[in-house]
Amino acid sequence: MAANGELTGLGLAEARDRLAGGEITARELAEAHVAAVEAARPLNAFITETPERALEMAEASDARRARGEAGLLEGLPLAIKDLFCTEGVLTTAGSHILDGFHPAYESTVTAKLWEAGAVLLGKTNLDEFAMGSSNMTSFHGPVENPWRRQGDNRPLVPGGSSGGSAAAVAARAALGATGTDTGGSIRQPAAFSGLVGFKPTYGRCSRWGVVAFASSLDQPGPLTRSVRDAALMLGGMAGHDPKDSTSVERPVPDYEAALTGDVRGLKVGIPKEYLIDGMPGEIETLWRRGADWLREAGAEIVEVGLPHTKYALPAYYIIAPAEASSNLARYDGVRYGLRVEGDSLIESYEATRGQGFGAEVKRRVLIGTYVLSAGYYDAYYNKARRVRSVIARDFGQAFESVDVLLTPTAPSAAFAQGDKMDDPIAMYLNDVFTVPASLAGLPAISVPAGLDPDGLPLGLHLIGRAFDEETVLKVAGVLEEAAGFEAAPAFLAR
Numbered sequence: 126m127a128a129n130g131e132l133t134g135l136g137l138a139e140a141r142d143r144l145a146g147g148e149i150t151a152r153e154l155a156e157a158h159v160a161a162v163e164a165a166r167p168l169n170a171f172i173t174e175t176p177e178r179a180l181e182m183a184e185a186s187d188a189r190r191a192r193g194e195a196g197l198l199e200g201l202p203l204a205i206k207d208l209f210c211t212e213g214v215l216t217t218a219g220s221h222i223l224d225g226f227h228p229a230y231e232s233t234v235t236a237k238l239w240e241a242g243a244v245l246l247g248k249t250n251l252d253e254f255a256m257g258s259s260n261m262t263s264f265h266g267p268v269e270n271p272w273r274r275q276g277d278n279r280p281l282v283p284g285g286s287s288g289g290s291a292a293a294v295a296a297r298a299a300l301g302a303t304g305t306d307t308g309g310s311i312r313q314p315a316a317f318s319g320l321v322g323f324k325p326t327y328g329r330c331s332r333w334g335v336v337a338f339a340s341s342l343d344q345p346g347p348l349t350r351s352v353r354d355a356a357l358m359l360g361g362m363a364g365h366d367p368k369d370s371t372s373v374e375r376p377v378p379d380y381e382a383a384l385t386g387d388v389r390g391l392k393v394g395i396p397k398e399y400l401i402d403g404m405p406g407e408i409e410t411l412w413r414r415g416a417d418w419l420r421e422a423g424a425e426i427v428e429v430g431l432p433h434t435k436y437a438l439p440a441y442y443i444i445a446p447a448e449a450s451s452n453l454a455r456y457d458g459v460r461y462g463l464r465v466e467g468d469s470l471i472e473s474y475e476a477t478r479g480q481g482f483g484a485e486v487k488r489r490v491l492i493g494t495y496v497l498s499a500g501y502y503d504a505y506y507n508k509a510r511r512v513r514s515v516i517a518r519d520f521g522q523a524f525e526s527v528d529v530l531l532t533p534t535a536p537s538a539a540f541a542q543g544d545k546m547d548d549p550i551a552m553y554l555n556d557v558f559t560v561p562a563s564l565a566g567l568p569a570i571s572v573p574a575g576l577d578p579d580g581l582p583l584g585l586h587l588i589g590r591a592f593d594e595e596t597v598l599k600v601a602g603v604l605e606e607a608a609g610f611e612a613a614p615a616f617l618a619r
Contacts, residue, residue: 232334260288309559
């Protein structure tokens with residue numbers, strides 16, 4: 126029987142192969158990860174642990190395998206961001222206002238994962254309603270990054286909003302985890318935590334049963350420890366869903382087969398507008414090194430222009446709060462979750478929302494309500510929508526001459542808990558490299574590619590054409606191999 130540490134150190138693809146070869150059982154794998162989830166409790170990565178369900182699902186998985194009915198993700202233990210509705214399992218979106226909410230249905234993405242044979246370890250912590258870049262806004266407390274600066278034991282943020290998912294996978298408490306990405310909430314936590322984070326094309330994965338933040342931007346995707354694992358997990362998550370009107374009816378390719386390792390002849394664009402003022406030298410150096418790695422692998426490096434990139438962040442922080450203010454209107458204390466009584470229905474609404482929502486959610490609801498109000502709708506919201514169209518057009522023109530774009534993932538490595546909390550603008554700038562692809566609905570991936578001078582992980586970011594996840598994965602695999610990133614977080618040495 127394999128030791129727990131050996132089993133939790135496996136990747137998804139490795140574990141799949143060992144399960145298929147009969148070297149380990151799903152029960153053994155689940156037991157090892159249940160113990161790892163317990164060991165990772167100091168990180169506060171999970172809101173709800175489901176050990177009994179994990180062992181039951183693992184035993185059912187072993188029985189299916191014995192009958193020759195193994196699915197794509199058979200027996201693989203995963204963590205699920207607590208934004209995905211899971212039937213009978215507490216779903217909070219990181220908010221007080223959803224206290225006690227046990228959905229009577231399963232999100233499409235998680236249903237597909239369970240149909241593929243995956244095992245539920247628990248629900249991971251997140252910024253409240255996915256609003257944040259640090260995982261500091263959760264009602265259930267902040268998540269700690271498993272990494273530490275060399276010679277400095279201050280807890281760091283894991284990024285957000287999918288910070289709990291990132292921390293769980295980085296701490297070897299799950300083989301992979303689901304995240305959602307609205308403006309960078311898969312990719313930025315991946316960069317901060319030394320992981321691969323993949324945001325598929327908008328419409329590739331169903332949003333049905335995912336608690337909504339900004340409906341025209343939200344997209345589920347995987348957080349894993351390798352590009353191959355991301356390809357494998359995405360294959361289990363993706364697919365058309367008639368219950369989601371934004372889901373696109375296209376066949377799901379064999380993403381793992383795209384990892385050929387051959388990028389000869391591909392053109393990689395370097396958008397000059399991403400070289401921003403104040404970019405740390407180590408990030409610029411890593412970006413140039415990434416371009417060199419791809420050039421050495423046979424790709425052609427081409428400078429391209431995305432002239433309206435500088436407008437992406439302000440447009441995003443009009444569109445996303447506007448959609449949030451509309452989506453969060455449903456939380457009124459009447460149908461589900463928290464209810465605070467008042468002398469009238471209106472007082473009950475006000476008290477419930479006042480106590481149920483945290484400061485960041487209130488800030489964004491107020492911004493969104495303002496930009497949608499009479500007299501400001503055209504001046505702000507419609508103008509931001511037009512800017513979004515122009516940004517998407519920039520990408521379309523760039524992809525006439527290149528196959529993928531290479532940029533940094535984030536403007537810094539992980540920062541200390543509490544930093545930037547008093548300056549919302551500084552916090553929002555964490556999304557400066559990831560937001561443009563979100564506004565355009567394009568597939569984008571972050572790959573761990575190096576360490577900063579303090580020994581913290583840094584990511585490189587690839588953006589592809591809509592529904593061309595295969596090319597993005599292919600280039601990401603080559604980048605990953607060239608980078609040879611093998612560093613591990615300090616938490617594993619405890």
